[in-house]
Amino acid sequence: MIGVQDLEIYFSMLAVILMFYMRAHKATMSRYRAQVPLL
Incomplete structure (x- = not known):
């Protein structure tokens, strides 16, 4: 039985x-976008 706490x-x-x-x-993701401008 799992307690509420x-x-x-x-x-x-x-x-x-x-x-x-x-x-x-x-x-x-922001670092990846900075490296890959196509995104």
């Missing part, structure tokens, strides 16, 4: 990971 911890960790991923993804 476990769910909250899981979702908060997921949100943090998603936030870091989106930030890194944006940085990578």
Whole structure:
């Protein structure tokens, strides 16, 4: 049985990971666009 606190911890960790991923993804895409002007 999963407790509510476990769910909250899981979702908060997921949100943090998603936030870091989106930030890194944006940085990578902008760098890639700078290298490849055709995009």
